[in-house]
Amino acid sequence: EDQVTQSPEALRLQEGESSSLNCSYTVSGLRGLFWYRQDPGKGPEFLFTLYSAGEEKEKERLKATLTKKESFLHITAPKPEDSATYLCAVQRNRDDKIIFGKGTRLHILP
């Protein structure tokens, strides 16, 4: 069964304290892996697409990496405005469905 598991469920960091969020996936034929950010009361906002193992993408303090079984979202020197829920999702080759993990709630303390 295709599934996406994110860890940890929640993470509290001090401002400037770097860390990584994990996304483990099982899918029969990966078309792409996506990272989203979701703020309270808002819809998920697209951050990155990763297509194949070894690929990396960066945006400001965020860097996403991909292996054959998992993806990491590295956060370097985070700021309070990086506080949000981060969602990982995979799209399968055989259709257009995207399967979402339950997310990691990140809280950056000033």
Place this chain on the structure above:
Amino acid sequence: DAGVIQSPRHEVTEMGQEVTLRCKPISGHNSLFWYRQTMMRGLELLIYFNNNVPIDDSGMPEDRFSAKMPNASFSTLKIQPSEPRDSAVYFCASSFVGGPQPQHFGDGTRLSIL
């Protein structure tokens, strides 16, 4: 550029009433998705359309739920009759068909069934 537009943003109604949620996708996108989000189950895909045609409705929980897409710029999700367990945030998303295309989400409708 206008993103995905959903209405209403909030809906509070009594059990047994009909509820209709509306979505306008991003212009030019030809895939549309309806999701439900709860704390317990996260984001669940209910149904999706390609080129206005329903492709997979296996996530629709019961016959009380129905969705239509009469044209490329409008879709509805209807619940009739509504029940308290339907309370959740409902999201609409759109994208292009095929390829590893990310979906772009609206800000959702927060539905409360009393």
